[in-house]
Amino acid sequence: MMHxxxxxxxxxxxxxxxxxxxxxxxxxxxxxxxxxVDDFVLSRLEHDLETLVAGVELRPGAPPHQGQQLTQVYQQPYSGHYFQIETEGSAPQRSRSLWDQQLDLPSLEPGERRSFRTQGPEGQPLMLLVEGFRQSGQSAVVGVAEDIGPLAATVRLLQTGVAVLGVLLLGLIVLSQTALIRRGLAPVNALRTELQRLERGDIQELNADHVPLEIRPLILEINQLIRLLSSRLTRSRNALGNLAHSLKTPLTILDGLAGNEPEAPEEVRRQVVAMRNIVERELRRARLAGSGMPGATLAPETALSELADVFTRVYAHRAIDFDIQVTPQLRLPLDREDFLELAGVLIDNACKWCHGRVRVSVQRLGEETLLTVDDDGPGCPPEQRESLAERGWRVDEEQPGSGLGLAIAVDTVNQYGGRLTFDDSPLGGLRVKATLVTGRD
Incomplete structure (x- = not known):
């Protein structure tokens, strides 16, 4: 769909x-x-026609006689002013200006008058006025014509000028209106910039000051929605954490009783351990909600450096070499707790299996953020990789842990609409790639 x-x-x-x-x-x-032009020419032709009709004498069996002469222009050949008188049974009388040409006059009843444009001698455009009259019992038709070529050329020039002026005026109006529209939409563009800053976490709410009255209610509603979502998210996170903490005490008691009673069924011990793992997992899931404020961002380079320092101390006996590869000044629209939880699980898993090298990289590709963790350990057979993220499943039971780490990583990745994949690492061990949909910069 085109927008x-x-x-x-x-x-x-x-x-x-x-x-x-x-x-x-x-x-x-x-x-x-x-x-x-037509009205101007016809007004002159009407005067000449009336003069011509008043001076014509009709004689039976003889051509009409023009008693009153018109202006000299009717005597000059092809002057552009012509007249012609036609009667029944005799040759038409023409002005000398027609020379050897003849006008095509329609047959009209006495008292009937018509005007129209036609073509005259040498292709001249003419305005022709024709009238029928009757004199001494004899009918006649008289027509006068004038060349309107010069006036038509002037009209065409005027039409061209008006068309050009209209196009220029249209362009000027469109440009001015576009400038006014752009100026009028400036608050909307500013709002879009504010939303981008909100997404990056630079601000916590949209600025509702100095905005048009039409946009202000929208901004206030968005701010109210942000506060409402933040409040609900915080309450949900606290409720989940409180529930998990409230269950830890009775579980500790049950665990102690089961441990002190030799006759306690083994199944009870297993269920207590399972419930403890569930509580620990839910406590971690509570942290996945983040700080409760939309628009938070983090600097992955700083966060990964802090994690590397922590795991360097935890695995000090192994002297692990950490290689952090992050674009300088990169900021991600991710909650800090979410990122630390995800990266911590993957790095911890790599530290457990590596021989001495762990490489962590973060890339931003369009709407996706890629977190990749490589190690130089023994790796994982392809047939076992699909089971790595299952809750409680462990490749090696001798290694410490509950088998919930990668499952929690999957929860985090799913929360961001992404995916967790496993592959061979260039370092020789396992590569774990977490792809998160975080939107565009």
Whole structure:
């Protein structure tokens, strides 16, 4: 599905009606100019027609006689001013300006008048005015015409100028409206920047000061939603932690009783151990909720360095060489407790099996964050890798631990919509890659 910006929609919504209005204005101006030319020419032709009709004498069986002469322009060949008189049974009388050409006059009843455009001598565009009249019992048709070529050229020039002016005006309006739209949407762009800062954890709430009244309610609702989610997340985390802590005391008592009673069934001891493991796991899951405030970010380089120091002391007898590979100044939109829990489980697992080298790297690829932990240990056979993340499953029962570490890592990865994969490491041991969907920068 194609998405368009609000600015583009508003610009298009303004440009279309403005373009239509400009086109209509050009059409109306063109039509008005043409009509003005026609009315101007017809007003002059009507005067010449009335003068011509008043001076015509119709004689039976003879051509019409023009008693009153018109202006000299009707005597110059192809001057652009012409007249023609037609009667029944006789040759038409033409102005000398027609020379050897003839106008095509329609047949009209006496008193009927028509005007239209036609083509005259040498292709001249003419405005022709024709009227039928009757004199001495004889009918006749008289027509006068004028070349409107120069006026039509002027009209075309005017139409072109109006069209160019309309296009320039349209462009100016669109540009000015686009600038106004961009200025009007500046608070929306600022809100988008604020949301990005909120996602990165730079701020805890959106700034509701100095914003338009139309946007302020939205910002207040978002801030209220952030506070509500944070409060609910904190309450859930505390409730889960309190429940797990409240169960630890009776479990400790049961464990002590089972240990002091030799006749206590072995099944009771196993169930107590299982319940203790569940409580420990739920205590860790409580920490997966993070600080309870959306938008937290962390510097993975600092966090991994701290973990490396811790595990260096824990496994001091093994002198493990830690190699931390993180892009400088990289910040991730992850909760610190989530990241430390996940990275701690994977690094601890690598330290247990390595011969002396552990490499940890963090990469940001688009919307995903990749945490990779390699060790130089014996690795894990491919047929056993699918079982590594199962709760309570251990590759080697002689190694310390409850088998819950990688299962907790899977819970963390699933919380971020990611995946946990196992492969051969370039160092010779096992590679564990945690892919988290953390959104774009």
């Amino acid at each position: 368009t910006s609000l600015q583009s929609r508003l610009a298009i919504g303004i440009a279309i009606p403005v373009a239509i209005a400009t086109l209509l204005a050009v059409v109306l101006v063109s039509y008005g100019a043409r009509q003005l």
